[in-house]
Amino acid sequence: MTTAMNIIQGHSPALIVVTFLLFSYLMPVLDSWKKNWCATLAIAAHVLALFFTGILAWQVFTTGTVTYHMGNWPPPWGIEFVIDYLAIFMLTTITVVSLLILIFATKDLGHELKAQVSSWYYTLYLLLVGAMIGLAITNDFFNMFVFMEIAAISACGIIAIKEDKECVEASFKYLILSAVGTGCVLLSVAMLYMVTGHLNFTFAAEALVPALELYPNNILVALALFSAGFIVKAALFPLHVWLPDAHSSAPSPSSAILSGLVIKIYAYAYLKLLLKVFPGDIFSMVPIYDMILILASLSIFFGSLFAIVQEDIKRMLAFSSIAQIGYVFLGIGLANQAGLTGGILHIFNHALMKAMLFLSAGAIIYCTGIRNIDQLKGIGAKMPLVMGVFAVGAMSMVGIPTTNGFISKLYLALGTLDAGKPFYLGVILVSSFLNVIYYFPIVINAFFGEPGEEPENDIPVKKLPLEMSIPLVILAAGILFFGIFPRHMLILVERAVAIF
Amino acid sequence: MTDIALKLFDNMYYLVSMVLFIIGFHTMLTHSNLIKKVIGMNVMDTAVFLFFVSTGYVAGGVAPIIEPGVEQTYINPLPTALILTGIVVAVSVTAFALALIVKLYHHYGTIDAEEIMRIRSTE
């Protein structure tokens, strides 16, 4: 028993990834044997992962950073996993949010997908989550590339699985642009490997300091390719073109996880590499932070602007994601304590908010079949729970106090002033106002709109199953909880920021 | 002039891989034929692989199969090994992309991106 515990404790970084991969490949096997076990097992995989995350968190909080060497090969040769506070933050965010989305999916999928592919959906879903977890904890360039590709293929998979025209087309577009992104990243990795001879982040970072003197152009090109690759993946303006189609046409749980987590994991990886691997001197050679700030502001501004004119609720949410990822990059670009805290915290906060908003949009579509914003008039009376949590999400998006969106915006705002760039404070405030323009009318129409006489308002409303309402309520409660008691999350994030 | 030419010749692999990368990138983004986009993607991937593998090449080196007692220069095997994985990944992405193209053809009856856009806008 104790040996089993030791194995679990010692190997939990690998086990957490292996769990997802293993369960993922079990799904097609189970499909032909016990079909109704798939959903339960997928949830079981998440619970196991949560357990390992808990162990890792406990280890990090008691003994500091945990490192794990794959196959016991020490770092310069073998693949290394590093779990620090930042990784713990990401792991918790991913496992908790994806578990909630999965619980929602178990009911929603039957309505959106053909019956014979639903177990394949779990395969792809678990692969995606496993790849994200791998991305969060890996400390190796090539390993990162492999996880990025796994994540890209499975992400395209959970879009295209719906098999209607829009989904397949969106998925193809995503696949091509994502291939461009990973291509750029791989080329950049090759260039870094050329000058450093290392694939491990830590060793590469050490070797890059002297290498910058010798081969500055090489490293600059690598940085440029690298930034371009991750910006495509994270859908920052102007490389966001794939996102609105992909996130709006996909099944609702897919949209939730894509908008809530997948784009964030690339922002996280970019942040980690930018601050930990590239030598500090490079930032005096190119104004990369200023470029990020400008792109982030454009992203915030145009994302909100496009969102205002959308008629489809999921498309609107997708454009809003572009704006919100801008906040995360804004935090990266500010590169000071408060700004980074705000940016990283927004990864978590926005994961909760956007997952919840997409799921509630999914619940509306499930119950009524309505996607058009104009037809949502008076829906609040029929579906008070769904529109209630939607209202909470909308308020959090705007940054009303007592919701978690306020806390991250507050820290970002402090960061802009600390950095002496009050212009970006204006960007934050203006974008909050733009959020009001596209979120509040939906809520207002839903609750206070005159129920019109048009026949489509009389469509029957299906009852929302418990499996779909529970994740919504938990996410909404989380938004309010972390808005009122942000203390512990902030402490975690501030420790995470301290490593930079 | 000859200097530069010589230098370029020395780094021919890098030069060629960059040219290939740009060709692939250009094909991928400008052609409206979806199959050509996938071909462009493959060319781009190949360029990256060539680049990566050539970073491990040592002039005059041989494959690192160690014979006891023979003193030889070996090439760096690590990039080669990595690129093996990279090729597998590229193949699977290609397969997936082609499968999606088949689906698109079923839905729209064409594999031209502009044509598909036109059909979508008229719907």
Add this chain to the structure above:
Amino acid sequence: MERTTSILPVFAALFPMVMTFAIYYVQKESPKLRNNLSVLTSIITFISVAAMYPIIAEGKIIVFELFEVLPDMGVVGTFRVDVLSFCLALVASFVWMLATIFSVDYMSHEHAQNRYYPTLIFTLGACIGIFVVGDLFSFFIFFELMSVISYVLVVHEESVEALKAGYKYIVMTIIGGLSLLLGVINTYEISGSVSLDQIGLITEPSGLALATFIAFLIGFGMKAGMFPLHVWLPDAHPVAPAPASALLSGVMLKTGAYGLIRVFYNVFTPEFLQETGWITIVTVLAVITILLGSAVALTQYDLKRRLAYSSIGQMGYILLGLSLFTHTALVGAVFHIFSHAFMKGCLFLCAGAIIVKTGQRDIRELSGIGLKMPVTMIAFTTAALAMIGIPPLNGFLSKWNLALGSLEAGAPVFVIVLLISSLLNGLYYLPIIISAFFGTEAQEKKFTFDEVPFKMLMPITILALLCLVFGVSPINLPFNLSKMVADMLLGGGI
């Protein structure tokens, strides 16, 4: 000043918020229980605020630290009640209590009461919270909560008109809120503290300091209906149900005024604002607000709209009194916060009673109403006369002090402004009264007594009586409190 600790402020702010959920759940069982519970909550809140009086009267300040919300950000989650906070909380909870009692019968013929009562009580908690917290962050949080939640009260009727007004309200509120946030963040950036327990957080003139001042002015001015940010007010106040209008005009406008007091006296200092001359902006805007509010009210024939414009004018008095920085003017301004809450609360409730009985909102149709509803109209008359500033009433006392304060400040021009606006007040209030009692229909009609129920009359009567009592009584609690406030703020006794 001496500090002491007490749980009362926390209780007063959080108790209504907690009770909101109770009210929400009992309403499924019985509407009567819901109504009684709402009234009870508002009464308990008022009592718990009033219970702070002995401590405040001794000149102590109540400080209570709840918990640290944001680490490394200084004090957050602190409660702090000085005499100014106490005044505002007292008047807010008192008027709220009466409005809640009034609601029981007024709302009985309205739809969606299950939404109305929880919102009303929650807003009470947020409003008290604004007054009793001890730092700008908590202040901002409660301010936003109150502003956003009271949207539900504004659009209660759900008519197209109400929705339009509500949209204007929410957009302006968010703009104001963001501007306020900007001010708070700037303050934190400049001084490293947002505590209201200090004086003069910003004492160095700089671009950022000016931006902070403007941001606060926009944020609070929006709420207080200051020109040119008043545009939402005449639309939003009349469309709400009468008790909600009474609270919006009588109480919630004052949160803006309270915020400005804190900005002028805590964040900045009077000396600093006078030296830099920034305060002139406020003075000029206040004068425009007074004249504009009173003048536009004349052109309105909807009773509640006329009252709403009158509120804008009255808020101008308060802003003017605040911006003069003399003792007497400050006493006048703070006393006018009391007076206006009673007067305007009374007037809006009377308007509500009239609408219930006659369904009439047009002033020209109210002829002879005084014979039908004598008690309501006598109360209306009292409050309206106080509004004009007729001597024995409380409105006179505040205007008198404001006028004396302007003279003290060496600016007799403001006395003329006050006189003109009083004249305008007379012009738009007196015709209503005259036609109600002596209109053409009054001569034809017999005396037909048809009053609203007791639960509606009682709040109206109490408010009208208070207008009279606080004008003539030698033991004048609000006036004494106003003096204490002025002593504290100008004496630097924070």
